[in-house]
Amino acid sequence: MSARLLSKYSNHSRDKIYRIINYWLSKSPSDDFSNLKNQKHLIIDGTFLHRPVSIIALMYADTNSIIDGQYDVRENSIPQLTSFLKPLKEKGLCPISCTTDGNPQVIKTLKSLWPSIIIQRCVVHIQRQGLVWCRQYPKRPDARKLRKIFLKTNNINNKKSRIDFMKEISEWEFKYGENIKTKPGRGRVFSDLKRARSMLIKALPNMFHYLENPNIPRSTNALEGYFSRLKGNYRNHRGLAKEKRGNYFDWYFNLRPR
Numbered sequence: 001m002s003a004r005l006l007s008k009y010s011n012h013s014r015d016k017i018y019r020i021i022n023y024w025l026s027k028s029p030s031d032d033f034s035n036l037k038n039q040k041h042l043i044i045d046g047t048f049l050h051r052p053v054s055i056i057a058l059m060y061a062d063t064n065s066i067i068d069g070q071y072d073v074r075e076n077s078i079p080q081l082t083s084f085l086k087p088l089k090e091k092g093l094c095p096i097s098c099t100t101d102g103n104p105q106v107i108k109t110l111k112s113l114w115p116s117i118i119i120q121r122c123v124v125h126i127q128r129q130g131l132v133w134c135r136q137y138p139k140r141p142d143a144r145k146l147r148k149i150f151l152k153t154n155n156i157n158n159k160k161s162r163i164d165f166m167k168e169i170s171e172w173e174f175k176y177g178e179n180i181k182t183k184p185g186r187g188r189v190f191s192d193l194k195r196a197r198s199m200l201i202k203a204l205p206n207m208f209h210y211l212e213n214p215n216i217p218r219s220t221n222a223l224e225g226y227f228s229r230l231k232g233n234y235r236n237h238r239g240l241a242k243e244k245r246g247n248y249f250d251w252y253f254n255l256r257p258r
Contacts, residue, residue, distance in 0.1 A: 033091045039067065040096040041213075044106060045220045046075040047227040049234065055249060056084060057223060061099065062215065064222040069253040071246045081109040089113050097216045101125040102203060121206045124219040126199065127153040133196035135189070142176040143193050150196070153207070154219075162208050169200070177201075226258070 041061035048054045057069035068088060073080045097118040100106050102125060110117055130150035134143045149168055156162050180197055183190075210218040230252060240248055 033067075033088065033093075036067070036088060036091050036093040039093065041215050041217070042067070042095045042098040043217055043220050043223045044098055044100050044110070045223045045227070046073070046103075046106075047224075047231070049231070055227075055230075056081070057226070057253065058085070058088070059223045059226065061097075061217045061222075064226075064258060066226065066253050066257040067093075069249060071249040075103045076105050078105050078109050078112075081106060082113070085109060085113055097209065097213070099217045099220055101220055102199075118209050118213075118216065119206045120209045120216050120218065121203045122218070122220045123153050123156070123207060124221060126203050126207065127151070130196045130200060133192040133199075135192075140189070140193070142172075142180065143189075143196075145172055145176070146193070146196060146200075150200070156208060156211070159211060162211060166204075169204070173197075173201075230256075 039060050039062075043059040043061055044056070046054050046056040052074070053072055054074060055069060055071050056073040056075060058067045059065065060067055068084075070084050073084055075081070095114060095117055097120055098110055099120040099122055100110070101122050107119055110119065127150050130153070131147060134147040134150060138144045138147055149165075149172060152165055152168075156165050177197060180190075180194055210216045233252070233256075234248075
């Protein structure tokens with residue numbers, strides 16, 4: 001809600017409303033991490049507000065509520081990721097699993113802090129990126145068949161469908177994979193096809209943990225939905241001074257964890 005509307009409904013002047021807002025934005029909220037030890041399944045993701053500035057957040061999978069988030073943390077920076085996650089570990093966070101979009105730096109950081117953690121790759125991200133790389137209407141037969149495989153990645157709901165899916169990948173890999181892997185890439189279409197194959201092969205070991213444990217979310221959709229609402233609210237504060245944005249998001253994560 002804007003300062004003008006707050007002034008209207010509170011019977012305070014706009015100047016007083018601004019003073020109240022600025023007072024709280026000069027402080028950071030005190031976080032309650034008393035329940036960290038009980039949280040075993042997590043979702044982590046980041047999003048850009050306006051490049052290169054991004055935020056990252058960690059969510060409880062069972063309640064889809066935010067544990068913590070931080071402004072201006074880059075997903076590709078292991079030192080920044082460590083400084084975000086390590087204090088949570090020191091306060092008792094010891095997860096069984098974490099669902100991620102597959103960013104290698106995020107996975108390395110999670111593994112360095114919790115070596116036995118199960119990494120679940122977001123199947124929606126795999127499908128989305130694979131379809132982009134294969135193109136909507138591919139002309140190559142290998143790309144057409146791989147595209148059909150990517151269309152199934154978000155529909156693996158039991159062990160039988162996983163076996164069928166893996167069989168289809170094996171058949172495709174036997175027929176096309178080795179040639180794509182060893183052939184020098186020329187042109188954007190072929191280079192993207194190589195990327196699609198490589199991403200899928202590397203993701204396979206961590207794609208289906210949710211079939212063994214239904215408490216593990218298969219995607220980061222819950223956190224992406226949260227980011228969508230966050231960005232919508234943030235657009236109402238475009239005049240927010242840069243030095244106040246960190247505290248703004250601290251308060252947002254604290255007061256609106258869902």
